[in-house]
Amino acid sequence: MATLLPFPSPPTAATTPAEPVLRVHGVRKAFEGREVLRGVDWQVPAGRVIGLLGRNGAGKTTLLRCLLGLAPIDAGAIELFGAPMTEPGGERLHRVGFVPQNFELFPWMKVRAYLDFTAAFYARWNHALAARLLQEWELDPKQKIGRLSQGQRQKLAIVRAIAPEPDLLVLDEPVASLDPQARRAFMAELLALMRGPGKTVIFSTHITADLERADADIALLRDGHIQFTRPLAELKARLSHAVLNRPAGWPTAPALPGVIKSRIAGASLHLLLEDVPAERLHQLAKDEDASLRIEMPTLEDLFVELA
Numbered sequence: 001m002a003t004l005l006p007f008p009s010p011p012t013a014a015t016t017p018a019e020p021v022l023r024v025h026g027v028r029k030a031f032e033g034r035e036v037l038r039g040v041d042w043q044v045p046a047g048r049v050i051g052l053l054g055r056n057g058a059g060k061t062t063l064l065r066c067l068l069g070l071a072p073i074d075a076g077a078i079e080l081f082g083a084p085m086t087e088p089g090g091e092r093l094h095r096v097g098f099v100p101q102n103f104e105l106f107p108w109m110k111v112r113a114y115l116d117f118t119a120a121f122y123a124r125w126n127h128a129l130a131a132r133l134l135q136e137w138e139l140d141p142k143q144k145i146g147r148l149s150q151g152q153r154q155k156l157a158i159v160r161a162i163a164p165e166p167d168l169l170v171l172d173e174p175v176a177s178l179d180p181q182a183r184r185a186f187m188a189e190l191l192a193l194m195r196g197p198g199k200t201v202i203f204s205t206h207i208t209a210d211l212e213r214a215d216a217d218i219a220l221l222r223d224g225h226i227q228f229t230r231p232l233a234e235l236k237a238r239l240s241h242a243v244l245n246r247p248a249g250w251p252t253a254p255a256l257p258g259v260i261k262s263r264i265a266g267a268s269l270h271l272l273l274e275d276v277p278a279e280r281l282h283q284l285a286k287d288e289d290a291s292l293r294i295e296m297p298t299l300e301d302l303f304v305e306l307a
């Protein structure tokens with residue numbers, strides 16, 4: 001198991017000094033006595049795209065639902081747009097768009113009628129944007145929702161969430177049903193739409209390539225906690241992966257400051273490292289009479305190692 005990334009949490013160039021969109025403190029949530037969220041502390045800065053990563057069952061859906069008041073929490077506190085979630089906040093919720101993992105849309109309604117019906121609930125609704133997205137994403141406004149494919153329904157759910165021009169858009173695995181072409185188009189659209197000042201996107205996904213494309217901040221949910229939230233570029237700049245090979249093998253991994261995780265596989269020692277200079281690794285290889293390969297980990301590598 002990887003140790004916690006010991007990054008401090010100063011504001012970075014990528015985060016804005018603005019009021020966080022979400023402040024989460026000590027949030028706990030159990031199902032049938034099994035705790036899924038174990039005191040989550042998290043601050044989500046305004047104006048960022050955040051990719052929420054975690055293994056199956058880590059609690060991503062649970063966390064997102066709790067954040068939006070869709071599931072009760074057992075303990076802790078959540079502030080949305082600077083006000084506690086316990087306060088009635090109908091207007092605040094107009095500023096939030098949500099695409100759940102499983103969405104039930106009325107199957108008997110036609111696409112346009114459904115969007116018009118939904119628009120009536122919102123203070124703000126960009127009809128032109130909704131119409132453009134329907135066209136670009138090849139959704140027939142006259143089609144009955146029940147006859148749409150899973151991917152088309154997901155697109156419609158996304159249009160519904162984006163049309164109110166939310167300040168915070170939360171998407172739970174939004175691309176799971178989309179084909180690669182639709183995923184790219186969706187990501188491009190999403191990022192263009194949410195590039196406005198102060199607009200924030202949180203989305204959970206297993207598709208790390210999408211997060212790379214979005215240049216997102218990565219938040220990792222593991223063991224019931226958000227382990228870190230860091231710009232992807234910063235993670236990549238600070239973390240490296242070294243493989244040391246020695247024919248005699250490795251009875252134990254040598255101690256080296258900055259090792260986040262080590263793994264021995266036959267003659268190879270794999271090290272996930274934080275801020276360890278290459279010279280230090282070359283010295284280690286020399287001392288241990290081993291060959292050395294240093295790699296830049298992809299986000300997928302990091303996910304596999306850290307999640």
Ligand SMILES: Nc1ncnc2c1ncn2[C@@H]1O[C@H](COP(=O)(O)OP(=O)(O)OP(=O)(O)O)[C@@H](O)[C@H]1O
Pocket residue numbers: 031032036054055056057058059060061062063
């Ligand atoms: N309503 C519920 N009743 C009982 N257990 C639940 C409920 N909802 C979630 N869980 C459990 O909580 C844990 C976290 O589930 P959750 O769906 O939040 O994970 P996830 O990270 O979104 O997973 P995935 O990546 O597979 O979608 C799982 O063990 C799940 O079985």
